[in-house]
Amino acid sequence: MKIVRIVLRHMSMTLKSPFTTSFGTTTEKEFLLIEAYDEDGRVGYGESTAMVSPFYNEETMKTNHHLLRDFLIPLTLRHTFAHPDDCIELYGHIRKNMMAKAALEGAIWDLYAKRMGSPLAQALGGDKTKIAVGVSIGIQDNIADMLKQVEQYLSAGYQRMKVKVKPGFDVDVIAAIRKEFGAIPLMADANSAYTLDDAHLLKRLDEYGLMMIEQPLASDDIIDHAQLQAQLQTPICLDESIHTVEDARKALDLGSCRIINIKVGRVGGLSHAKAIHDLCQARQVPVWCGGMLESGIGRAHNVAITTLPGFTLPGDTSGSNRYWHEDIIEPEVTVENGFIHVPTQAGIGYQVNQKRLDACTVSSETYR
Ligand code: OSB
Numbered sequence: 001m002k003i004v005r006i007v008l009r010h011m012s013m014t015l016k017s018p019f020t021t022s023f024g025t026t027t028e029k030e031f032l033l034i035e036a037y038d039e040d041g042r043v044g045y046g047e048s049t050a051m052v053s054p055f056y057n058e059e060t061m062k063t064n065h066h067l068l069r070d071f072l073i074p075l076t077l078r079h080t081f082a083h084p085d086d087c088i089e090l091y092g093h094i095r096k097n098m099m100a101k102a103a104l105e106g107a108i109w110d111l112y113a114k115r116m117g118s119p120l121a122q123a124l125g126g127d128k129t130k131i132a133v134g135v136s137i138g139i140q141d142n143i144a145d146m147l148k149q150v151e152q153y154l155s156a157g158y159q160r161m162k163v164k165v166k167p168g169f170d171v172d173v174i175a176a177i178r179k180e181f182g183a184i185p186l187m188a189d190a191n192s193a194y195t196l197d198d199a200h201l202l203k204r205l206d207e208y209g210l211m212m213i214e215q216p217l218a219s220d221d222i223i224d225h226a227q228l229q230a231q232l233q234t235p236i237c238l239d240e241s242i243h244t245v246e247d248a249r250k251a252l253d254l255g256s257c258r259i260i261n262i263k264v265g266r267v268g269g270l271s272h273a274k275a276i277h278d279l280c281q282a283r284q285v286p287v288w289c290g291g292m293l294e295s296g297i298g299r300a301h302n303v304a305i306t307t308l309p310g311f312t313l314p315g316d317t318s319g320s321n322r323y324w325h326e327d328i329i330e331p332e333v334t335v336e337n338g339f340i341h342v343p344t345q346a347g348i349g350y351q352v353n354q355k356r357l358d359a360c361t362v363s364s365e366t367y368r
């Protein structure tokens with residue numbers, strides 16, 4: 001497979017409501033989208049999950065643009081692909097910049113699956129026909145607003161609630177949710193807002209029976225997390241700290257976590273995500289698919305990877321209507337009784353809504 005043309009779009013989509021984490025608020029979602037064309041004019045789509053500011057990780061939309069334009073796209077246009085896994089070696093000598101690599105690799109996977117006439121899920125080795133999904137709820141102005149959000153998403157059928165927490169918006173929020181909604185599947189995500197000095201506070205969460213607490217400590221840490229996990233009953237799930245299969249192995253060896261959130265962007269693409277999945281499955285460590293407020297295109301890739309058997313916990317891949325008034329794919333991603341039905345068409349399995357795609361495009365560049 002030769003890729004003869006690559007289109008890079010700068011996209012902008014307004015979220016239905018702002019999304020707040022311990023590191024900041026997103027109102028307007030700007031991101032890069034990739035179209036990779038083969039000799040026959042078939043196209044594969046990929047999405048970069050790098051945000052405008054380097055607050056979740058060090059990548060930004062502009063660093064991704066630089067890496068794609070000056071390194072990754074030229075390498076890709078020169079290469080003849082036997083398989084999308086080629087990207088592991090092709091991009092392997094470029095350090096980090098995982099989200100930039102994943103964006104292009106995702107487009108190559110979609111194109112490859114379309115050429116094979118196979119749904120992306122199947123091309124990846126997935127077997128589920130529907131996937132269980134939850135929702136991630138941002139930090140709210142007050143506890144009453146959080147309870148309203150939880151109620152709304154429970155009635156929409158989501159199978160587990162994840163709530164963002166930060167110092168000053170944590171134990172009381174969890175206690176109030178438990179009081180109001182009882183034993184629902186519930187977890188918290190701190191996005192690195194605490195330190196080991198907060199262990200006494202985090203231990204107070206144990207009495208609320210959370211499924212897990214996600215990334216309580218520093219984004220580059222696996223040592224303190226191991227210390228914390230030894231003191232907590234609540235399982236720790238790592239997000240920000242895991243970039244590679246080696247990171248995952250070391251974290252599991254150290255006891256830094258008992259669950260891993262696999263984000264395709266954060267780990268450099270679908271092939272790497274699958275490798276982390278395989279390691280965790282061999283060690284009987286549950287994984288689930290995280291999200292980065294993706295458009296329908298990144299969302300479709302998340303649906304596909306979640307069909308692998310080791311994704312045993314509901315992920316953050318919510319329906320399109322949780323984020324957007326109108327998505328850029330048709331049909332949109334929908335959630336029925338807490339499940340997303342996996343599309344059966346070739347590739348990502350959703351059509352791009354060209355009119356909506358163009359309307360959300362700020363600028364585009366073509367490389368050949
Ligand atoms: O930590 O999982 C996270 C969104 C942006 C950055 C980081 C995170 C998130 C989410 C939202 O939790 C998940 C989603 O709904 O896409």
Ligand code: MG
Pocket residue numbers: 189191214215239240261290
């Ligand atoms: Mg997280």
